[in-house]
Amino acid sequence: MKTQDPKDRIKNFEEVALGLTEEEAMKEAGRCLQCKKAACVEGCPVDIDIPAFVDHIAKGEYGKAIDKIREKNALPAVCGRVCPQEDQCEKACVLSKKKSPISIGDLERFAADWEIKNRQQPIANSQQIREGVKKVAVIGSGPAGLACAGELAKNGYDVTVFESLHKAGGVLSYGIPEFRLPKRIVDFDLEQVRRLGVKIDVNYLVGRTNTLDGLKEEGFAAFFIGIGAGLPYFMGIEGENLNGVYSANEFLTRTNLMKAYLFPDYDTPVRVGGIVAVVGAGNVAMDSARCALRLGAKEAHIIYRRTEKEMPARADEIGRAKEEGVILDLLTNPLRFFGDEKGWLKEAELIKNELAESDSSGRRKPVPIKGSEFRMKVDTVICAIGQGSNPLLPGTLPRLNMNEDGNIIVDKDHMSSIEGVFAGGDIVTGAATVISAMGAGKKAARAIDKYLRRV
Amino acid sequence: MPNPNMRRAKGSYSGSNQFDQSEKLNDMAYKIIEKTKLNSVTWKTVIHAPLIARGARAGQFVIVKIDEAGERVPLTINDSSRDAGSVTLIFQEAGVTTRRLGCLEVGDDISDLLGPLGKPAGFGKAGRIALVAGGVGIAEIMPVAKYAKELGNYVVTILGSRTKELLILEDEMNKQSDRMIVTTDDGSYGLKGLVTDPLKDVMEKDRMDLCYCVGPDIMMKAVSMVTRTFGVRTLVSLDANMVDATGMCATCRVSVDGKTKFVCVDGPEFDGHLVDWDGFLKRQKRFAEEEKVSLAQFEAKHKNCMYR
Numbered sequence: 001m002k003t004q005d006p007k008d009r010i011k012n013f014e015e016v017a018l019g020l021t022e023e024e025a026m027k028e029a030g031r032c033l034q035c036k037k038a039a040c041v042e043g044c045p046v047d048i049d050i051p052a053f054v055d056h057i058a059k060g061e062y063g064k065a066i067d068k069i070r071e072k073n074a075l076p077a078v079c080g081r082v083c084p085q086e087d088q089c090e091k092a093c094v095l096s097k098k099k100s101p102i103s104i105g106d107l108e109r110f111a112a113d114w115e116i117k118n119r120q121q122p123i124a125n126s127q128q129i130r131e132g133v134k135k136v137a138v139i140g141s142g143p144a145g146l147a148c149a150g151e152l153a154k155n156g157y158d159v160t161v162f163e164s165l166h167k168a169g170g171v172l173s174y175g176i177p178e179f180r181l182p183k184r185i186v187d188f189d190l191e192q193v194r195r196l197g198v199k200i201d202v203n204y205l206v207g208r209t210n211t212l213d214g215l216k217e218e219g220f221a222a223f224f225i226g227i228g229a230g231l232p233y234f235m236g237i238e239g240e241n242l243n244g245v246y247s248a249n250e251f252l253t254r255t256n257l258m259k260a261y262l263f264p265d266y267d268t269p270v271r272v273g274g275i276v277a278v279v280g281a282g283n284v285a286m287d288s289a290r291c292a293l294r295l296g297a298k299e300a301h302i303i304y305r306r307t308e309k310e311m312p313a314r315a316d317e318i319g320r321a322k323e324e325g326v327i328l329d330l331l332t333n334p335l336r337f338f339g340d341e342k343g344w345l346k347e348a349e350l351i352k353n354e355l356a357e358s359d360s361s362g363r364r365k366p367v368p369i370k371g372s373e374f375r376m377k378v379d380t381v382i383c384a385i386g387q388g389s390n391p392l393l394p395g396t397l398p399r400l401n402m403n404e405d406g407n408i409i410v411d412k413d414h415m416s417s418i419e420g421v422f423a424g425g426d427i428v429t430g431a432a433t434v435i436s437a438m439g440a441g442k443k444a445a446r447a448i449d450k451y452l453r454r455v
Numbered sequence: 456m457p458n459p460n461m462r463r464a465k466g467s468y469s470g471s472n473q474f475d476q477s478e479k480l481n482d483m484a485y486k487i488i489e490k491t492k493l494n495s496v497t498w499k500t501v502i503h504a505p506l507i508a509r510g511a512r513a514g515q516f517v518i519v520k521i522d523e524a525g526e527r528v529p530l531t532i533n534d535s536s537r538d539a540g541s542v543t544l545i546f547q548e549a550g551v552t553t554r555r556l557g558c559l560e561v562g563d564d565i566s567d568l569l570g571p572l573g574k575p576a577g578f579g580k581a582g583r584i585a586l587v588a589g590g591v592g593i594a595e596i597m598p599v600a601k602y603a604k605e606l607g608n609y610v611v612t613i614l615g616s617r618t619k620e621l622l623i624l625e626d627e628m629n630k631q632s633d634r635m636i637v638t639t640d641d642g643s644y645g646l647k648g649l650v651t652d653p654l655k656d657v658m659e660k661d662r663m664d665l666c667y668c669v670g671p672d673i674m675m676k677a678v679s680m681v682t683r684t685f686g687v688r689t690l691v692s693l694d695a696n697m698v699d700a701t702g703m704c705a706t707c708r709v710s711v712d713g714k715t716k717f718v719c720v721d722g723p724e725f726d727g728h729l730v731d732w733d734g735f736l737k738r739q740k741r742f743a744e745e746e747k748v749s750l751a752q753f754e755a756k757h758k759n760c761m762y763r
Contacts, residue, residue: 164701166520166527166567174699203569205701209506230703234715241710241734243741250704258526258698264752267526267551268698269745343737392702392720 001106006323010293013178013261016320017081020103025110029058032102035094040104043092045439046147048072050089050104057107063119065111074150074196075143075189075438077116078172080109081181083435084314116188133158134452137220139206139393142170143434144226144425146193147441148448153196155449160220161198164205167257170228172434174257175249177287179294180317183256207393212421221455222420222448225408226441229426230390234383235279239337244273244345248284248384255291273379274298277348279334280384281311282431286318288382289326297380300326305333305353305366331355333368337381348378387431397421405430414444415451422448462524484564488541493623496548497591498557499533505540507532507570513602514692514724517542517570518700521555525566528552529697529719531595531669532571542570545594545623551749558757572700573723576602578690582664584608585657585687586632587650587678589615589670593624595692596669600631603667609633611661613653615670619644650674651681658685665690668727672736679727689727693718696739709735 002018003009009016020028032054040050048069056065069076085091085105093101136152138145141163149159167173172186194200206212212223232247234240251270254260258268276292278285281304289300302321304311307330311318322328331353338347352372355364389406401409401417407430408416408423415422424440426432489501507517516531528550534543548554559565576599578584584603588596593614603610612632616622617640629635636653637645646653650670657663658681666689668678675691682689695707695718702720709716710731716722 164569165699166569203567204506205569205572208572209510209570230701232703232705234705241708241715241738243738247705250698250706253698253704259524262524263745264749266524267749269742269749271742271745342740343734390702 001103003320003323006320006325009179010290010324013294015182016179019113020106020110025057025107026060028103029054029107031095031100032058033094039092039094040089040102043089044072045088045435046072046442048089048108053111054102054104054107057111062111062114065107066115069108069111070192073438074147074193075172075434076108077112077185077189078143078181079435079438080105080107080112081185082176082433083108084433086315088435112185116185134221135160135219136222136224136448136452137162137206137215138224138226140170140226140228140425140427141168141200141202142226142228142425142437143172144228144427144437144441144444145170145224146190146198147438148224148226148424148445149198149441150193150196151442151445152448153193153198155445157449157452159198161200162204162206163200163202165257166202168200168202170226174253175284175287177252177256177291178261179290180287205392207396211396212393222452223422224414224441224444224448225393225416225421225423225427226425226437227390227393227427228437229387229431231388231406232383233386233388235334235385237334237336239339239345240383242337242339242345243343244271244339244379245337245381245383248278248280248288248382249387251288251382252284252291255295261291261295270295271380272297273345275301275376275378276380276382277301277303277329277334277376277378278382278384279303280386281306281313281318282384282386283313283317284387285382285384286313286321286326288384290321290324292380292382293324293326301329302326303329303332303334303350305331306355306363307331310363331366333366334381335373337378345378345381348376348381350374350376387426389427389430413447413450414440415447420451420455422451462522484566485568487559487561487563487565490559490561493545494620496621497545497594497623498548499543499545499594500556500559501541501543502565502568503540504542504568504570507542507568508535508537508540511535511542511571512575513598514576515571515573516723517544517568518572518697519544519552519556519565520567521552521559522566525555526552527567527569527698527700529572529694529700529723531692531694531723533594533597542568545591547591550746551753554750554753569700572719574721576667576690576724578603578665578667580606581608583662584610585654585663585666585682586610586612587615587654587666587668587670587674588612588628589650589674590617590621591623592668592670592674592692593622593628596667597624597627597631599667599669599692600628604631611657611663612636613638613650613657614645615639615650615674616644617641649677651677654678654681658682658687663687666727668692672732672739675727676730676732676736679730679732683728690724691727691730692723693725693730693735694723695719695735696742709738 053068090101138161254270259266260270272295276297292300353366359365425437491499533545669692700719707718712729
């Protein structure tokens with residue numbers, strides 16, 4: 001897919017990937033073998049009828065293509081951009097054996113973008129809310145919550161999504177940068193969810209603005225907790241509270257949600273020094289490093305304890321980061337940070353690693369090399385080593401069983417230890433993907449429907 | 456006529472955006488229903504926010520975001536009314552957000568308000584309590600004083616202000632106190648000097664079970680140092696830079712007893728003897744430069760503001 005030139009794009013926050021042209025899309029869609037037993041569908045966490053929508057694109061029937069996608073996916077413009085299709089549908093595609101799977105993700109994006117450009121009043125599969133129908137509360141307006149709410153609304157339930165921030169979308173709004181996922185795209189998909197009849201109440205923190213019991217008293221008959229992985233992990237090393245050390249959540253929320261890249265026209269600041277070191281190598285780390293460059297960093301480093309092979313970020317994102325000049329400091333781990341007398345970060349002490357046998361994650365274990373400690377001048381450190389479960393809401397629910405990582409324990413129907421309270425997405429699995437959260441949200445919606453018909 | 460201080464979204468950065476969420480329905484906005492000037496830099500603003508008013512307790516705060524381009528800023532709830540469905544904020548003009556908030560008028564809408572946040576005051580029936588508050592901290596300690604009195608505590612209040620003009624809520628605080636002492640830095644009212652002098656005096660002459668302190672960081676640190684010598688447990692209410700304020704970003708982290716805590720969810724109340732004041736004071740200066748830039752831009756555009 002064509003992208004903005006790396007030299008230009010690090011000076012702006014505009015979208016990097018430019019999408020397929022109509023000719024490119026039809027040509028690519030025409031390659032699809034339309035397998036009778038489509039392996040790609042099995043690879044999709046939300047069961048999109050891929051051969052059908054691809055066929056529509058091949059025939060130039062773009063409206064029918066997006067309608068087909070929307071039957072199963074409430075956020076197609078989002079997923080077309082951020083889904084790791086290379087690990088899902090495209091990996092399963094029979095043509096991947098010949099190293100040329102159909103670019104299903106690009107085609108999904110094409111159909112979704114066509115809709116945004118060409119439909120003034122997008123067709124929504126909305127259903128009138130039936131009289132006396134049960135009310136469901138969805139807590140968290142990220143992908144899990146939105147998918148759950150959309151699915152429930154399609155089944156005629158009266159759904160309200162409660163969101164603590166002032167904008168809905170969860171990581172789609174605060175975490176993934178503008179240049180990877182433009183916010184007008186998120187807003188478009190959110191509007192479609194609203195058109196299904198879903199109410200979204202922002203500035204509502206369940207656990208503080210109201211309790212779960214309080215919502216029960218207001219008539220909500222079932223709950224879905226989709227509050228995400230909203231607790232930043234730090235390394236627990238000396239100097240982590242110095243000025244200039246950010247959690248990735250803080251850095252990305254300031255930049256993306258609060259639009260700090262438009263400071264001082266937007267009031268929220270984010271300070272980025274000349275040399276930025278991002279600790280971690282997942283998509284969040286790549287996003288952080290690429291934002292840092294756009295915010296004026298002279299150098300953005302990825303500090304990762306293993307090698308490029310083991311990096312968890314999408315290959316596309318690592319590739320684009322490298323094109324933009326992000327420096328990969330591999331087999332390296334930070335030991336401590338040093339600051340000046342005013343508390344500002346100045347230097348990092350790091351150590352080199354070598355890889356030993358695989359550890360519990362299946363990847364080779366990094367082992368520090370004695371005597372290889374070295375110092376690096378650094379102005380900004382962004383800690384992107386993962387996120388855990390935000391304990392605020394679970395803390396108000398003593399009967400909610402959680403594991404030692406703070407994840408909510410659910411049965412195969414996504415119900416927690418509290419009757420009528422379901423959960424899904426990162427709060428259950430730990431930090432994962434947008435699409436897996438959506439799959440969980442949809443599955444939970446079906447379970448909530450079964451539950452509410454029973455009680 | 457729309458208030459010129461409210462910045463509306465013109466279209467998002469990446470092109471025209473007809474679905475911009477900032478264009479919310481009217482009933483979701485937070486209307487200003489009352490506004491009073493307490494002194495040259497301090498405002499009392501009453502905002503329609505029934506959901507927040509319903510659950511608000513002493514010591515809790517709200518996050519205020521004025522408009523599309525605004526920052527998310529914590530302000531302590533001074534008072535609330537379930538019946539009226541309103542929360543009262545008393546704030547001093549400091550940075551660009553409080554300046555803008557000071558320029559809004561009755562009938563204007565604040566874009567976003569989140570609350571009630573933070574753990575409410577929970578010291579219960581402690582016995583004899585010394586309340587020490589400085590500057591706009593007096594507005595913040597007022598609900599805590601009410602809470603203390605309601606539970607039958609004996610309350611000695613020490614208020615500190617730079618000058619007589621800047622002293623606020625003297626009568627209201629008097630009503631909640633068994634004994635009250637006022638100090639001003641310049642001696643224009645009450646005792647001349649800092650709050651720590653009468654505080655030492657009170658502690659020397661009287662057994663105190665608890666000290667609760669709200670005010671500038673330097674003041675809370677100094678008070679904690681005094682009470683430590685008397686072995687009196689001290690609670691302080693920290694005011695930190697915040698973004699989401701739900702424990703998600705760690706902007707407001709502070710080291711307490713060697714462990715990292717978040718002011719937004721673990722606080723805002725902490726044991727004053729365990730706070731790493733040095734570290735906390737340094738962290739609060741993180742965006743001092745940027746704050747100056749914001750304020751300078753605001754000043755340049757608001758030369759003819761009617762409230763100056």
